[in-house]
Amino acid sequence: MAVAAQEAQDHKHRGFWTAEFPAASEWVQDQMMWLRTLLLLGLVGRLLDECSGHSSEDEDYYMQELLSREHYQRVSENGAAPTPATGKQPKTRSAASKPAGGSDSAPVKSGSKKSEKNKKAVKGSSGGDALISESSDCPPLGLETLKIDDFQLHASSMRHYGLGPHRGRLNIQGGLYEDDLFDGGWCAGRNDPLQWFEVDARRLMKFTGVVTQGRSSLWSSDWVSSYKVLLSNDSHSWVTLKNGSRDLIFSANREKEIPVLNVFPKPVVARYIRINPRSWYASGGICMRVEIMGCPMPDPNNYYRRRNEVTTTDNLDFRHHSYKEMRQLMKVVNEMCPNITRIYNIGKSYNGQKLYAIEISDNPGEHELGEPEFRYTAGSHGNEVLGRELLLLLMQFMCQEYLSGNTRIRRLVDQTRIHLLPSINPDGYEKASEMGSELSGWSLGRWSQDGLDIHHNFPDLNSVLWEAEARKWVPRKFHNHHVPVPDWYRSTNATVAVETRALVSWMEKIPFVLGGNLQGGELVVTFPFDRTRSVTVLREATPTADDHVFRWLAFSYASTHRLMTHASRRVCHTDDFAKEDGTINGASWHTAAGSMNDFSYLHTNCFELSMYVGCDKFPHETELPEEWENNRESLLVFMEQVHRGIKGVVRDVQGKGIANAIIAVEGINHDIRTASDGDYWRLLNPGEYRVMVRAEGFSVSSKVCTVGYDIGASRCDFVLGRSNLSRIKEIMQKYNKQPISTRQRLRQRRLLDT
Numbered sequence: 001m002a003v004a005a006q007e008a009q010d011h012k013h014r015g016f017w018t019a020e021f022p023a024a025s026e027w028v029q030d031q032m033m034w035l036r037t038l039l040l041l042g043l044v045g046r047l048l049d050e051c052s053g054h055s056s057e058d059e060d061y062y063m064q065e066l067l068s069r070e071h072y073q074r075v076s077e078n079g080a081a082p083t084p085a086t087g088k089q090p091k092t093r094s095a096a097s098k099p100a101g102g103s104d105s106a107p108v109k110s111g112s113k114k115s116e117k118n119k120k121a122v123k124g125s126s127g128g129d130a131l132i133s134e135s136s137d138c139p140p141l142g143l144e145t146l147k148i149d150d151f152q153l154h155a156s157s158m159r160h161y162g163l164g165p166h167r168g169r170l171n172i173q174g175g176l177y178e179d180d181l182f183d184g185g186w187c188a189g190r191n192d193p194l195q196w197f198e199v200d201a202r203r204l205m206k207f208t209g210v211v212t213q214g215r216s217s218l219w220s221s222d223w224v225s226s227y228k229v230l231l232s233n234d235s236h237s238w239v240t241l242k243n244g245s246r247d248l249i250f251s252a253n254r255e256k257e258i259p260v261l262n263v264f265p266k267p268v269v270a271r272y273i274r275i276n277p278r279s280w281y282a283s284g285g286i287c288m289r290v291e292i293m294g295c296p297m298p299d300p301n302n303y304y305r306r307r308n309e310v311t312t313t314d315n316l317d318f319r320h321h322s323y324k325e326m327r328q329l330m331k332v333v334n335e336m337c338p339n340i341t342r343i344y345n346i347g348k349s350y351n352g353q354k355l356y357a358i359e360i361s362d363n364p365g366e367h368e369l370g371e372p373e374f375r376y377t378a379g380s381h382g383n384e385v386l387g388r389e390l391l392l393l394l395m396q397f398m399c400q401e402y403l404s405g406n407t408r409i410r411r412l413v414d415q416t417r418i419h420l421l422p423s424i425n426p427d428g429y430e431k432a433s434e435m436g437s438e439l440s441g442w443s444l445g446r447w448s449q450d451g452l453d454i455h456h457n458f459p460d461l462n463s464v465l466w467e468a469e470a471r472k473w474v475p476r477k478f479h480n481h482h483v484p485v486p487d488w489y490r491s492t493n494a495t496v497a498v499e500t501r502a503l504v505s506w507m508e509k510i511p512f513v514l515g516g517n518l519q520g521g522e523l524v525v526t527f528p529f530d531r532t533r534s535v536t537v538l539r540e541a542t543p544t545a546d547d548h549v550f551r552w553l554a555f556s557y558a559s560t561h562r563l564m565t566h567a568s569r570r571v572c573h574t575d576d577f578a579k580e581d582g583t584i585n586g587a588s589w590h591t592a593a594g595s596m597n598d599f600s601y602l603h604t605n606c607f608e609l610s611m612y613v614g615c616d617k618f619p620h621e622t623e624l625p626e627e628w629e630n631n632r633e634s635l636l637v638f639m640e641q642v643h644r645g646i647k648g649v650v651r652d653v654q655g656k657g658i659a660n661a662i663i664a665v666e667g668i669n670h671d672i673r674t675a676s677d678g679d680y681w682r683l684l685n686p687g688e689y690r691v692m693v694r695a696e697g698f699s700v701s702s703k704v705c706t707v708g709y710d711i712g713a714s715r716c717d718f719v720l721g722r723s724n725l726s727r728i729k730e731i732m733q734k735y736n737k738q739p740i741s742t743r744q745r746l747r748q749r750r751l752l753d754t
Helices: 002-020 022-051 057-077 323-336 385-404 407-415 426-435 461-470 498-509 547-558 596-603 621-643 724-734 742-753
Strands: 153-155 197-213 224-232 260-280 287-296 341-348 354-360 373-378 417-421 512-519 522-527 583-585 607-614 646-652 662-665 679-682 687-694 701-707 718-720
Touching (some): 197 224, 260 287, 323 426, 354 385, 373 385, 373 621, 385 417, 385 426, 385 512, 385 607, 385 621, 461 596, 522 547, 646 687, 662 679
Parallel strands (some): 373 512, 512 607, 522 583, 646 718
Antiparallel strands (some): 153 197, 197 287, 224 260, 646 679, 662 687, 687 701
16 A cells, blocks of 8 residues: 555656646656666666675765764764873783683683673674673774774875875884885874874774874984874764863873873764874974774674674684783693693793793603604793784694594694793783783883893804804814804803793703794794894895705795785785795894894704794784684694604614714705604605715715605604724723724834834
């Protein structure tokens, strides 16, 4: 009936136009036909978009605005309370108190429930929307983590492209040189109160605060000291946050590096947010780095679909862990998997905190003959927190998957002795976590308690080896491997962190084959050497003798990471490592003496690489599920590379293993040595290799060993017989006689001749 009534009404209207305006009747009918055609095409296009699984972004945003305009206007009327606001740097804002993200299933419990009380977590749902926290502690939008892309950032003006709005991200770092394409922040083209920096959230958000920094620069000092905040739902009509009848002015930075958080008196709902600088450093200009805090509004109509949303199905504890909580979580994992895990410590930090590691193996606590040893370390820089949490997630994941019968994990655990050391610098972590993920800045907590960079605190063995090579001592007088640590370094007066001493002892004790140290602040994998041969050169490719192997190892991690090799991803700071497949020689990036990677390669058998696992050193814990998905496969694939190359046991004719035997591969000027039981592992790429083995008192043996393309090291055993000289020495010692040297024999012959 309603349809019939509507048709009658339409017919009446058409009759009215025909009777009153006969000349226009035909024109109106043509226009009506044209409108019907457009509407039909629009519906067909919409239907095609829906059938293909996505719809136009612009249509989504437009529909979202239409649906929510009334709601926004109602909320924004009461959005700001008449109270003043000032810049805050709350010391009580710890990382552990933030909302936790993750899957809907119950995670592994770590024993601490304080952070869960009186709080509703912000977590992803299957529909792509997030629930809003009951508190005002909303997570960051993602300027620092690059979730907000360059096209969502706008500004009134810019000094030049390298200081455009796309550079106005919290903690972004500038290059060594000014006025290039990668400067450290957004800078307005003019210094006046009409300038603004704008973020388009592309959906309705409940904004709760703003974090600001000044410009990152070695040569300039620029920051904003106060600003206003404006909000809009259409980018045309703007509402300023008020203090009663006056505009609310927020106090901002007093220098360029320390982040300052301003929390709004009340959360406000909008799509667009602008920061309008009102005052700035007198000797500088208007320059900012920004992060916006906000919770996405629920969208029951689901018109907005978040692009590239990543969710995880792993049932893990996705949150930041204090030192006590980390230790408790290790205990929980150990209790869940007592047959394959063991907790131990390698030493203590400067403040006396134990450096805990967890071992994962089918026979924890002992080295098995023929089983390679692998290590992951993290947290040498205390403020690079993501690596620490990834290792805690990895140990949970491997325990759960082993118990569930995952064949890949079971094979890895049964054939490998795995060591995870999640926090090398717990003292530095405590400094960073006290301020929280958005307020710790770029360097707070990086160094040890006594002010040392642990990752670059190892002895510089590169210069020792290169000097020996220059004097042509290698290999007759000086080995090309197992370069000894200088005596001065081991003295108590040496400037060496206690954490570094513990690492050196650990690395010398266990015959590691492959290792990775997880870093933060970039997306790249670096491999040795980390120091250039020339002291005056800051960047120069400095390959090792195993450069091809290192490049493969680096690529195995980078290529399986979700973002490292993505051609369209934005650079974190200044370097586009995606052009190099997400890998780079350490010295090609920046030279640094005494790195953990170089020391491991030159002093032990272990090939060590650095994985920079995220642009954000200290991501908000709501980002941890996605970061886990980004790195999970890479972490597993890199561990599996310990089984690439050749392995075997070097024995004497009685079948006893020979320790410290030298394994040399023809054409590669870097040797390794056997472990205490005579077993060895030599990482090599696929191919045929002539391998020679020598040991003191034994004859030299060699054979051709073939490395295939499949994962699994090729077996290449050696049996060494005693050398003639060693037999003579044994006989002479048995009868308490010393062998006559060649020089003495010559002298005796000369006396006899005379």
